[in-house]
Amino acid sequence: MTLAIDVQGLSKSFDGKTVVHDLTLRVARGQICGFLGPNGSGKTTSIRMLCGLLKPDSGSGTCLGYDVIRETDQIKRHIGYMTQKFGLYEDLTIQENLQFTARVYGLDRRNERVEASLERLGLHHRRNQLAGALSGGWKQRLALAACLLHEPELLLLDEPTAGVDPKARRDFWDQIHAMAAQGITVLVSTHYMDEAERCHEIVYIAYGRLLTYGSIHQVIAEAGLTTWAVAAKGDGARIATLSQDLSGKPGIDAVAAFGAGLHVGGRDAAALERAIAPYRSDPMLTWQRTEPNLEDVFIDLVARAENDPRAA
Amino acid sequence: MLWRRFLAVFIKEFVQMRRDRITFAMMVGVPLMQLILFGYAINSDPKSLPTAVVMGDSSPFARSIVTALQNSAYFRIVESPVSEARADELLRLGDVQFVVTIPVDFTRDLIRGDRPTLLVEADATDPAATSNAISALISLNDTALDHDLKGPLASLKNAPPPFDLQIHRRYNEEGITQFNIVPGLMGVVLTMTMVMMTGLAMTREQERGTMENLLAMPIRPVEVMLGKIAPYIFVGYVQVTIIILAAHYLFDVPVIGSLPLLFGSAIFFIAANLSVGFTFSTLAKSQMQAMQLSFFYFLPSLLLSGFMFPFRGMPEWAQWIGEVLPLTHFLRIIRGVMLKGNAPYEVWPNLWPIAAFMLAAMALALLRYRRTVA
Numbered sequence: 001m002t003l004a005i006d007v008q009g010l011s012k013s014f015d016g017k018t019v020v021h022d023l024t025l026r027v028a029r030g031q032i033c034g035f036l037g038p039n040g041s042g043k044t045t046s047i048r049m050l051c052g053l054l055k056p057d058s059g060s061g062t063c064l065g066y067d068v069i070r071e072t073d074q075i076k077r078h079i080g081y082m083t084q085k086f087g088l089y090e091d092l093t094i095q096e097n098l099q100f101t102a103r104v105y106g107l108d109r110r111n112e113r114v115e116a117s118l119e120r121l122g123l124h125h126r127r128n129q130l131a132g133a134l135s136g137g138w139k140q141r142l143a144l145a146a147c148l149l150h151e152p153e154l155l156l157l158d159e160p161t162a163g164v165d166p167k168a169r170r171d172f173w174d175q176i177h178a179m180a181a182q183g184i185t186v187l188v189s190t191h192y193m194d195e196a197e198r199c200h201e202i203v204y205i206a207y208g209r210l211l212t213y214g215s216i217h218q219v220i221a222e223a224g225l226t227t228w229a230v231a232a233k234g235d236g237a238r239i240a241t242l243s244q245d246l247s248g249k250p251g252i253d254a255v256a257a258f259g260a261g262l263h264v265g266g267r268d269a270a271a272l273e274r275a276i277a278p279y280r281s282d283p284m285l286t287w288q289r290t291e292p293n294l295e296d297v298f299i300d301l302v303a304r305a306e307n308d309p310r311a312a
Numbered sequence: 313m314l315w316r317r318f319l320a321v322f323i324k325e326f327v328q329m330r331r332d333r334i335t336f337a338m339m340v341g342v343p344l345m346q347l348i349l350f351g352y353a354i355n356s357d358p359k360s361l362p363t364a365v366v367m368g369d370s371s372p373f374a375r376s377i378v379t380a381l382q383n384s385a386y387f388r389i390v391e392s393p394v395s396e397a398r399a400d401e402l403l404r405l406g407d408v409q410f411v412v413t414i415p416v417d418f419t420r421d422l423i424r425g426d427r428p429t430l431l432v433e434a435d436a437t438d439p440a441a442t443s444n445a446i447s448a449l450i451s452l453n454d455t456a457l458d459h460d461l462k463g464p465l466a467s468l469k470n471a472p473p474p475f476d477l478q479i480h481r482r483y484n485e486e487g488i489t490q491f492n493i494v495p496g497l498m499g500v501v502l503t504m505t506m507v508m509m510t511g512l513a514m515t516r517e518q519e520r521g522t523m524e525n526l527l528a529m530p531i532r533p534v535e536v537m538l539g540k541i542a543p544y545i546f547v548g549y550v551q552v553t554i555i556i557l558a559a560h561y562l563f564d565v566p567v568i569g570s571l572p573l574l575f576g577s578a579i580f581f582i583a584a585n586l587s588v589g590f591t592f593s594t595l596a597k598s599q600m601q602a603m604q605l606s607f608f609y610f611l612p613s614l615l616l617s618g619f620m621f622p623f624r625g626m627p628e629w630a631q632w633i634g635e636v637l638p639l640t641h642f643l644r645i646i647r648g649v650m651l652k653g654n655a656p657y658e659v660w661p662n663l664w665p666i667a668a669f670m671l672a673a674m675a676l677a678l679l680r681y682r683r684t685v686a
Binding site: 051052053073076077081083085086087088089090101104105106 | 520521522524525526528529531
């Protein structure tokens with residue numbers, strides 16, 4: 001199994017503030033790796049370091065076998081990077097944008113590739129429309145098509161589905177899986193838990209530090225979290241006060257709203273049971289042991305990272 | 313209620329103003345710059361203009377005339393004596409503003425009372441620069457020889473003056489202002505438009521969020537820069553053509569020199585200004601800032617290049633700044649070619665500074681461009 005991404009100890013700081021701290025990441029070829037973490041956790045900076053846009057302050061490694069510090073030109077040639085914000089020209093037409101991209105990459109059979117790309121996109125009849133006139137979902141498809149023109153082996157997608165409707169999101173993910181099946185490696189950052197669940201493996205970072213890494217099952221299992229689901233009879237007011245009461249109690253590591261109820265989690269099952277015992281007799285509440293989901297795990301991870309003195 | 317909402321906007325504007333350093337610098341910098349330039353650098357009565365003397369006669373009389381010229385403060389003898397051919401070359405190159413020719417047999421004719429003619433040739437491509445000096449000349453022939461005309465020659469002092477003065481306005485016989493302004497305008501128009509065009513180049517990419525995508529692609533900064541500059545060279549040439557046509561057909565400005573030479577030289581000037589604009593756009597954070605930065609370039613270009621005010625009227629420090637600016641050299645080139653018929657070798661002394669400026673601006677732009685990656 002060869003690695004598409006293999007970096008160790010990448011760090012980057014801006015104006016003395018560490019944005020990414022000691023990031024070590026290995027992603028096998030053909031995998032879809034979900035990159036998760038709160039806003040400002042260093043996801044974009046990490047992706048920029050991987051694609052040669054930013055030079056890490058320290059650390060080393062390779063992307064597609066090319067050195068992330070010295071061979072950035074080679075990396076840029078072989079990866080596709082989709083920026084968080086629409087990065088194509090709004091005052092160029094769809095076709096002109098694709099032509100421009102193809103020219104920059106110096107592709108042969110340019111017209112043929114652009115035609116094929118328009119065909120795949122289903123934008124054949126709208127080729128002369130200005131990119132600025134497209135809706136969010138179409139812009140995202142165009143941006144993806146532009147980064148696929150040069151047939152990259154690795155795709156780095158920075159929150160590609162932000163502001164995109166559910167149907168377009170589902171189509172997008174179908175496409176990602178189709179590409180992975182062809183052997184393309186995909187690193188995709190997202191805030192959506194349902195998208196995380198579509199990934200082969202996930203990476204969770206917060207405060208610039210990698211908190212967990214692995215398949216969803218591994219991540220959940222390693223968190224060692226015991227979770228109780230609480231539901232309330234009547235209106236939701238009881239749940240809101242309960243959530244405040246429980247947060248921060250010893251033994252309770254994560255409280256999260258889940259549907260009309262709550263998920264209450266703790267790493268120490270016995271301590272958790274002691275903490276919730278006084279509430280379990282409440283006739284208005286029903287308690288039930290449940291499997292922790294990704295969100296529970298992440299809430300616990302972030303809470304733990306917050307209390308970590310190293311997280312400045 | 314109205315008051316509170318007014319105050320909300322009022323306070324917000326102040327906060328934003330304080331954040332925008334360049335605007336702040338503009339508000340302080342522009343008045344200061346104008347005060348300094350207008351107050352110290354500009355002088356519409358230029359003195360000590362470089363002058364060459366062709367000595368056909370080196371008698372004490374001739375030397376008295378040269379001394380009288382220098383005493384007038386308008387003339388500074390830089391080369392004397394020179395041959396006629398050399399004098400002509402100096403005038404064409406713009407190295408001297410005046411050539412004074414003391415004819416052969418000047419003394420003999422003077423003593424005989426034949427009233428010899430002293431020839432003063434002025435480079436009239438900039439009429440404003442020479443007019444006061446020429447006025448000063450008029451009284452010269454009355455008084456220059458007062459000390460020399462003693463004893464038997466004292467009778468020559470009586471009117472009419474002992475010698476005649478012939479003033480020859482070279483390259484612009486009638487002293488038409490348009491001959492100076494219209495070719496100069498070409499340089500000014502190019503400076504303003506070209507800097508602005510590329511000034512927006514990188515900031516537009518930044519503002520529209522296309523920069524990151526561009527940087528992520530395998531394209532080098534120099535490729536981006538040249539690709540962004542080249543299209544505007546065509547725009548520049550369209551402007552050059554329009555102004556030359558207008559100069560010729562609307563203002564009857566002569567085109568004595570070679571048009572291909574003019575067009576050939578213009579490319580350096582156009583590219584230099586485009587590079588400056590590109591540099592600004594790598595320095596600025598927004599298109600607005602790029603515009604403001606370009607103002608700091610226009611102002612000295614307009615005032616210190618010799619376009620609005622005579623170059624030689626400025627103090628030395630201002631002339632040094634002027635010598636750095638491409639517009640100064642381009643004005644000399646275009647006036648030289650159109651009005652004086654300058655040949656390539658006469659254009660060269662003003663061409664290389666433009667090329668050097670261009671390369672420096674490009675180097676700075678590339679240096680800055682790399683830094684914007686971070």
